[in-house]
Amino acid sequence: MLAAPRPPRPSDKRHKPPLVLLTGFDAFGGDPVNPSWRLVRALHRRQIAGHRVLAAQLPTRFGASIERLHALLAAHRPALVVCLGLAAGRAALSLERIAINVDDARIADNGGARPIDTPVIAGAPAAYFSTLPIKAMRAAIEAAGAPAEISQSAGTFVCNHLFYGLMHQLARMPALRDTRGGFIHVPLLPEQGTPSLPLAVMAAGLSAGIRAALTVRDDLRVGGGALH
Numbered sequence: 477m478l479a480a481p482r483p484p485r486p487s488d489k490r491h492k493p494p495l496v497l498l499t500g501f502d503a504f505g506g507d508p509v510n511p512s513w514r515l516v517r518a519l520h521r522r523q524i525a526g527h528r529v530l531a532a533q534l535p536t537r538f539g540a541s542i543e544r545l546h547a548l549l550a551a552h553r554p555a556l557v558v559c560l561g562l563a564a565g566r567a568a569l570s571l572e573r574i575a576i577n578v579d580d581a582r583i584a585d586n587g588g589a590r591p592i593d594t595p596v597i598a599g600a601p602a603a604y605f606s607t608l609p610i611k612a613m614r615a616a617i618e619a620a621g622a623p624a625e626i627s628q629s630a631g632t633f634v635c636n637h638l639f640y641g642l643m644h645q646l647a648r649m650p651a652l653r654d655t656r657g658g659f660i661h662v663p664l665l666p667e668q669g670t671p672s673l674p675l676a677v678m679a680a681g682l683s684a685g686i687r688a689a690l691t692v693r694d695d696l697r698v699g700g701g702a703l704h
């Protein structure tokens with residue numbers, strides 16, 4: 477005899493939509509706010525292409541930022557992860573192409589650490605490429621009215637460190653084999669200086685970029701290189 481199907485309980489979390497994990501950093505280096513956190517917070521709980529956005533703040537610290545991110549990855553197993561950080565001086569949403577395995581800090585992080593020429597993860601590969609469709613995302617962000625660019629370097633401070641820690645973990649964890657991940661640097665907010673972008677413009681651009689990352693399988697084959 478067949479067993480009767482188990483009746484659903486109110487606590488059953490069925491049909492839970494897959495997650496998009498967005499991270500931003502806390503304030504650092506004398507700026508009172510970090511626009512990356514303001515931006516991801518603005519998209520928290522939004523639904524994009526059938527996915528639910530979860531926004532989290534990470535500390536601007538070597539080591540601790542990666543530890544916190546890895547805990548979030550293990551707990552939520554997101555379908556897509558986009559980490560964001562501030563790059564004062566840039567004028568567009570800046571889609572990072574590559575994370576490199578080196579920490580070389582020009583200023584101390586929020587815990588006072590200032591590593592120089594040390595690997596993010598000893599013995600790990602020299603670099604990882606973003607697995608986001610960065611050209612398609614640039615096109616989508618621009619179509620949504622926000623400036624966007626491809627960047628060939630995320631620097632050697634905490635943002636590159638976190639980006640590297642993300643890509644290393646996605647490459648290693650079987651449960652995250654299909655999870656796309658990458659990093660976006662954002663400009664200052666208008667009240668912080670120039671160049672800048674209003675929060676609403678960044679939010680419209682980012683949500684269009686996320687939609688592209690969730691729906692475009694093969695990236696566009698269009699230029700995004702730099703001469704220098």
Ligand code: PCA
Nearest residue numbers: 501536561562633634635
């Ligand atoms: N930007 C820094 C670290 C935290 C942030 O928002 C960076 O570009 O490394």
